[in-house]
Amino acid sequence: MENKKELRNWLDAFGLDHPLVIAGPCSAETEEQVLKIAHQLKDTDATVLRAGIWKPRTRPGNFEGVGALGLKWLQKAKEETGMLTTTEVANPHHVELALKHDVDILWIGARTTVSPFIIQEIADALKGTDKPVLIKNPVNPDLALWLGAVERMYTADIKNLGVIHRGFSSYEKSKYRNNPEWQIAIELQNKFPDLPLILDPSHIAGRRDIIFDLCQTALDLNFDGLMVETHWDPDNAWSDAKQQITPATLVQIMKDLKIRKEVSESEEYQNKLQNLRAKIDIADNQLIELLAKRMKISEDIGHVKKSQNVAILQTKRWNEILGKMVLEGEQHGLSEEFVLKLFKAVHQESINHQQAILDS
Numbered sequence: 001m002e003n004k005k006e007l008r009n010w011l012d013a014f015g016l017d018h019p020l021v022i023a024g025p026c027s028a029e030t031e032e033q034v035l036k037i038a039h040q041l042k043d044t045d046a047t048v049l050r051a052g053i054w055k056p057r058t059r060p061g062n063f064e065g066v067g068a069l070g071l072k073w074l075q076k077a078k079e080e081t082g083m084l085t086t087t088e089v090a091n092p093h094h095v096e097l098a099l100k101h102d103v104d105i106l107w108i109g110a111r112t113t114v115s116p117f118i119i120q121e122i123a124d125a126l127k128g129t130d131k132p133v134l135i136k137n138p139v140n141p142d143l144a145l146w147l148g149a150v151e152r153m154y155t156a157d158i159k160n161l162g163v164i165h166r167g168f169s170s171y172e173k174s175k176y177r178n179n180p181e182w183q184i185a186i187e188l189q190n191k192f193p194d195l196p197l198i199l200d201p202s203h204i205a206g207r208r209d210i211i212f213d214l215c216q217t218a219l220d221l222n223f224d225g226l227m228v229e230t231h232w233d234p235d236n237a238w239s240d241a242k243q244q245i246t247p248a249t250l251v252q253i254m255k256d257l258k259i260r261k262e263v264s265e266s267e268e269y270q271n272k273l274q275n276l277r278a279k280i281d282i283a284d285n286q287l288i289e290l291l292a293k294r295m296k297i298s299e300d301i302g303h304v305k306k307s308q309n310v311a312i313l314q315t316k317r318w319n320e321i322l323g324k325m326v327l328e329g330e331q332h333g334l335s336e337e338f339v340l341k342l343f344k345a346v347h348q349e350s351i352n353h354q355q356a357i358l359d360s
Helices: 004-012 031-041 069-081 092-100 116-126 143-155 182-191 201-205 208-220 247-256 267-307 315-331 336-359
Strands: 020-024 048-050 084-088 105-108 133-136 161-165 197-199 225-229
Touching: 020 031, 020 247, 031 048, 031 069, 031 247, 048 069, 069 084, 069 092, 092 116, 105 116, 116 143, 133 143, 143 161, 143 182, 161 182, 182 197, 197 208, 201 208, 201 225, 208 225, 208 247, 267 336, 315 336
Parallel strands: 020 048, 020 225, 048 084, 084 105, 105 133, 133 161, 161 197, 197 225
Antiparallel strands: none
16 A cells, blocks of 8 residues: 555544544434434534444344435434534445435445455445545454455545454453454554554443443554444443443543553653663563473473374363463463463464474
8 A cells, every 4th residue: 555644634634632533323223313312412522423324233133224214314413413424334335325325434344344355346336435434343353354455445546544443253251242452453553554543442342331441542552533332322222232322421431531642752751661661672582582492392292292192282281271370360460361362372382383293
């Protein structure tokens, strides 16, 4: 992607002194509901009204959106409040209807991002548009798919692009509906620092009580905006009721959030930071050396197993290690989630080393 600096212009044009806020219901349910929420949001930090018109559900039988009728409600909300509007599009027909009803920003959902075929069809339908297009991360933690969707849009001469981080599905139990996997969003941000990055805390959380913490983490990581599902009566929402908040709660969240500086010119700050980063560099080098030492021991174990024709995976031993390390980690202030991810990665690398020995 050449001339990446072109990508930031549309967000800068808003001239906001706070992160971009996109808010509104998970689903447009009735005209009254959409208009009521829009009027409750119009004097808040929210610049853009969101509402799902077509709702691709995981399983059939659930509410799947009101369809094109809801676009007229968004139009009316825009006329009455002056808010910009956005909705999800999942195919070229959705694109055609959304553009016809002058939706200001289009977003592409996680289930769509996984398919390069559909992404290409949408890119062709949007070719040359000056409307911002936001791309949610794919359902599974695949950075290449996410970047591929951005690149297909860019190749279609769509320069006003952004991405939405909504977390990733996992079989493992977690306090989140979708695991944040912050490092994936950070890696994307490092590759394309001029690409606006927006957090969708609602889909990561799956419940409203941890939305504030997720928003604060996003701002601490230099995210450019937030997309928060907001409903005037969230407990009775037709979809995703548990993760929606009221406009009043959104106002309070925005008041409580701390927007931090990217850097400080203070000499004392710079000296302390430089000293601590030097210590981090030393610790990181020691960590790599220690992991390499562990893999050498794993290789020695691989040779012993090969000499006795013993299988690589010893499930009982592995479960004992995991349990012990989780307890050890807790004593050192490390979360169970982190310890499990770390040692599963170490275990997989150990298996790879031992497999190479058995195959040699």
